[in-house]
Amino acid sequence: MVKFYQSENQVPLEMHKVRVVQKLTLLPVEERLKKIQEAGNNTFLLQNKDIYMDMLTDSGVNAMSDRQTAAMHIADDSYAGSETFNRFKVAIKEVFGTDHVLPAHQGRACENILAEAFVKPGMVAIMNFHFTTTKAHVTRCGGEVLELVDKKGLLPQSDDPFKGDFDLEALKKTIEEYGPEKVAYVRIEAGTNLIGGQPVSLANMLAVADICHDYGVLSVLDASLLQDNVYFMKTREAQCKYMSTKEIYHLLADKVDLIYFSARKLGFARGGAITSHNSELIKSMMEYIPLYEGFLTYGGIDVRTIESITEGLYESLDMDYISHGPEFIAYLVKELDDYGVPVIKPAGGLGAHLNCSEIVPNVPHNQYPAAAVGAALYIAGGIRGMERGTVSEQREPDGTERYAELELQRLAMPRRVFTLSQVKYCADRVKWMWDNRDIIGGLQWVEEPKVLRFFFGRMKEIGHWQEDLVAKFREDFGDSL
Numbered sequence: 001m002v003k004f005y006q007s008e009n010q011v012p013l014e015m016h017k018v019r020v021v022q023k024l025t026l027l028p029v030e031e032r033l034k035k036i037q038e039a040g041n042n043t044f045l046l047q048n049k050d051i052y053m054d055m056l057t058d059s060g061v062n063a064m065s066d067r068q069t070a071a072m073h074i075a076d077d078s079y080a081g082s083e084t085f086n087r088f089k090v091a092i093k094e095v096f097g098t099d100h101v102l103p104a105h106q107g108r109a110c111e112n113i114l115a116e117a118f119v120k121p122g123m124v125a126i127m128n129f130h131f132t133t134t135k136a137h138v139t140r141c142g143g144e145v146l147e148l149v150d151k152k153g154l155l156p157q158s159d160d161p162f163k164g165d166f167d168l169e170a171l172k173k174t175i176e177e178y179g180p181e182k183v184a185y186v187r188i189e190a191g192t193n194l195i196g197g198q199p200v201s202l203a204n205m206l207a208v209a210d211i212c213h214d215y216g217v218l219s220v221l222d223a224s225l226l227q228d229n230v231y232f233m234k235t236r237e238a239q240c241k242y243m244s245t246k247e248i249y250h251l252l253a254d255k256v257d258l259i260y261f262s263a264r265k266l267g268f269a270r271g272g273a274i275t276s277h278n279s280e281l282i283k284s285m286m287e288y289i290p291l292y293e294g295f296l297t298y299g300g301i302d303v304r305t306i307e308s309i310t311e312g313l314y315e316s317l318d319m320d321y322i323s324h325g326p327e328f329i330a331y332l333v334k335e336l337d338d339y340g341v342p343v344i345k346p347a348g349g350l351g352a353h354l355n356c357s358e359i360v361p362n363v364p365h366n367q368y369p370a371a372a373v374g375a376a377l378y379i380a381g382g383i384r385g386m387e388r389g390t391v392s393e394q395r396e397p398d399g400t401e402r403y404a405e406l407e408l409q410r411l412a413m414p415r416r417v418f419t420l421s422q423v424k425y426c427a428d429r430v431k432w433m434w435d436n437r438d439i440i441g442g443l444q445w446v447e448e449p450k451v452l453r454f455f456f457g458r459m460k461e462i463g464h465w466q467e468d469l470v471a472k473f474r475e476d477f478g479d480s481l
């Protein structure tokens with residue numbers, strides 16, 4: 001990290017400059033109220049033109065580098081045997097050390113293929129924590145997801161550096177209890193998304209791979225958020241401090257059976273892939289690629305995009321690039337924490353996570369506190385976050401609500417996108433919302449889809465707290481946007 005002469009002015013310093021810009025608009029607060037209500041209080045249903053800071057996700061919205069956009073011009077447009085794919089394979093070999101790779105159009109497409117290939121009815125897939133699409137594919141194939149994140153992972157406030165770690169004893173016990181033949185695979189999610197982008201230590205990942213090996217169970221690494229995770233390994237784990245990023249990626253690929261990733265995150269691009277040293281395993285999934293994705297040398301991804309992933313993968317080894325997200329997130333988390341806003345600690349990758357159960361303790365799980373805070377924040381600042389709480393869960397088969405362990409509103413930090421003044425604006429509006437938290441009330445369903453309801457569901461305010469929040473905004477901010 002570059003140290004500032006006046007240490008009290010220390011801020012994260014970008015090791016890149018902006019060369020292409022996109023104009024933003026910030027609607028007046030009354031318009032914001034209208035837009036969020038038209039969107040059924042679901043930030044997925046807002047239009048991007050109505051948003052000032054889009055912090056919905058870090059997926060497919062990262063800024064590309066000059067080298068990535070330049071590489072797109074040399075794409076070799078052929079259905080089969082494209083040179084673009086050969087260059088992609090070289091990048092995979094450089095980053096992971098692996099020879100075999102199957103392209104797929106994004107992360108969940110890889111999950112679909114893994115589930116189709118390995119999950120049979122009555123089997124379990126064990127994970128530190130589920131991801132929404134991962135779980136949906138496992139359950140669609142008749143499997144069940146078991147989550148064995150160490151209990152420290154679910155403590156909202158902690159200074160534990162690796163809250164995504166598996167509970168290793170529970171892992172052994174669970175494999176024994178079900179029997180290895182009933183375990184479809186053990187999936188390690190780097191940068192554990194739904195618990196706040198919390199990393200897994202290298203030691204823990206290697207121990208999980210060893211346990212799987214001992215029991216003859218398949219180990220799978222979801223590397224979508226691995227670049228943030230590697231940053232945390234290098235900055236928080238003594239054994240990694242002097243390892244290169246590449247050594248860490250390679251070591252992991254040597255130990256686990258399969259790696260898959262969403263290139264919408266890892267690689268600053270779009271697309272996805274599954275890779276392994278094990279040619280037999282890759283062969284067992286090969287037929288699904290032409291079936292669901294496209295021929296083996298494009299996998300449903302546009303060749304220009306494959307070139308951008310290739311370049312982006314090399315950039316995923318560069319600490320200057322991979323530090324940006326975690327350092328900006330740490331800055332935002334510290335700003336909020338110093339002010340007393342309940343946030344998940346320590347700061348992780350992916351984004352800052354507001355702990356909504358503490359922000360609006362008066363709003364019960366069945367009135368969706370995390371979604372309510374998301375709507376309030378859009379009204380407060382034209383900022384779009386993502387609900388990562390009960391709305392993002394699936395109901396139980398009998399229709400009862402499954403309350404989330406943590407009611408979070410995620411403010412994702414797309415990589416290389418925002419300036420520090422925008423991050424400061426975000427902190428300012430969250431602080432205002434926190435000071436006015438007593439105004440915020442709950443939400444109720446208007447339309448509740450059966451599957452992945454958080455994407456399309458519509459809700460409305462209970463009472464008229466949103467109008468009250470707008471009135472308070474006008475009182476405090478005068479004619480400001």
Ligand code: F0G
Nearest residue numbers: 057059106107108131193222224262264
């Ligand atoms: N695994 C993890 C850890 C993810 O965070 C995601 C996506 C996926 C798999 C699926 O990848 O989107 O390319 O199909 N996370 C996005 C998010 C959607 O906003 O957190 P995908």
